[in-house]
Amino acid sequence: MRFYKYHALGNDYIVLNPADFPQWKSAPTLDQIRVVCHRNFGVGSDGILWGPLPSQKADFGLRIFNPDGSEAEKSGNGLRIFSRYLWDQKLVKNPDFTIEVPGGLVRSVILDNGQLIKIAMGNVSFDSAKIPVNLTGPAREVINEKITILDREFTYCAATIGNPHCVLPLPEVTSELAHKYGPHLEVHANFPRKTNVQFLQVLDRANIRIEIWERGAGYTLASGSSSSAAAAVAHRLGLVDKDITVHMPGGKIGIEIGDNFSIMMTGTVNKVAEGDMHPELFAVKV
Numbered sequence: 001m002r003f004y005k006y007h008a009l010g011n012d013y014i015v016l017n018p019a020d021f022p023q024w025k026s027a028p029t030l031d032q033i034r035v036v037c038h039r040n041f042g043v044g045s046d047g048i049l050w051g052p053l054p055s056q057k058a059d060f061g062l063r064i065f066n067p068d069g070s071e072a073e074k075s076g077n078g079l080r081i082f083s084r085y086l087w088d089q090k091l092v093k094n095p096d097f098t099i100e101v102p103g104g105l106v107r108s109v110i111l112d113n114g115q116l117i118k119i120a121m122g123n124v125s126f127d128s129a130k131i132p133v134n135l136t137g138p139a140r141e142v143i144n145e146k147i148t149i150l151d152r153e154f155t156y157c158a159a160t161i162g163n164p165h166c167v168l169p170l171p172e173v174t175s176e177l178a179h180k181y182g183p184h185l186e187v188h189a190n191f192p193r194k195t196n197v198q199f200l201q202v203l204d205r206a207n208i209r210i211e212i213w214e215r216g217a218g219y220t221l222a223s224g225s226s227s228s229a230a231a232a233v234a235h236r237l238g239l240v241d242k243d244i245t246v247h248m249p250g251g252k253i254g255i256e257i258g259d260n261f262s263i264m265m266t267g268t269v270n271k272v273a274e275g276d277m278h279p280e281l282f283a284v285k286v
């Protein structure tokens with residue numbers, strides 16, 4: 001049971017190629033995902049990339065699973081890692097190709113022999129129906145709304161780039177904020193499909209800092225879709241220009257905002273390991 005592990009700025013993923021798992025028939029089960037991602041009982045990761053899969057619309061299809069077993073529509077770091085895997089395994093010859101995920105179609109460009117990857121991530125929308133946010137309220141752009149979590153009232157903006165995000169602009173951000181309020185925001189009733197959460201500090205017109213609480217994964221050191229959503233929100237609020245560096249605990253991602261909030265994301269990928277999972281790993285239920 002072959003696995004390939006990579007990280008993108010400390011956000012780590014395990015690639016499992018369906019061709020290596022004929023015994024699993026379709027996708028991994030909830031129990032299999034949880035134990036593989038578990039940091040004590042498994043290989044350990046912030047998620048599983050299940051591909052390549054056939055696609056009618058793109059060169060490759062991909063499914064993305066969070067460590068709690070839920071499925072994500074999109075992952076920026078996951079897409080860079082999967083692109084690097086395809087390149088390393090020589091499953092692509094041309095360094096420019098397309099990938100279909102449940103959250104849409106993206107275009108990948110491999111740079112520096114896979115050290116750096118650029119992805120056209122699609123468009124950010126702030127539309128409440130698309131994200132989705134609070135479907136009982138009026139259809140609207142979710143900009144500067146109020147939300148109370150535990151002891152504190154926040155102002156937030158919501159966005160989607162295929163997967164949902166809740167962005168909280170603040171004068172300063174810390175990992176403590178993400179750990180304290182992130183888990184409550186993730187499952188707040190305003191977000192029927194739950195949400196990823198970013199605590200956003202604008203440093204200047206070209207730099208932002210974020211702390212992240214990921215849906216289905218918890219605190220992570222970096223996130224590509226979070227970088228896209230937070231940069232788009234900062235731009236929508238008029239606080240930054242179109243070329244933005246997103247600073248996270250794990251490192252930096254470059255975001256370029258185009259027409260209609262189209263997002264071009266550039267960042268690194270590092271290979272960690274490849275090997276075989278022992279069948280005993282699956283004897284444990286976590």
Ligand SMILES: N[C@@H](CCC[C@H](N)C(=O)O)C(=O)O
Pocket residue numbers: 011066071072073074075076077078163164196214215216217220222223224225226
């Ligand atoms: N780490 C990812 C986001 C992964 C998916 C997310 N947890 C979700 O459920 O939407 C990224 O780099 O974008």
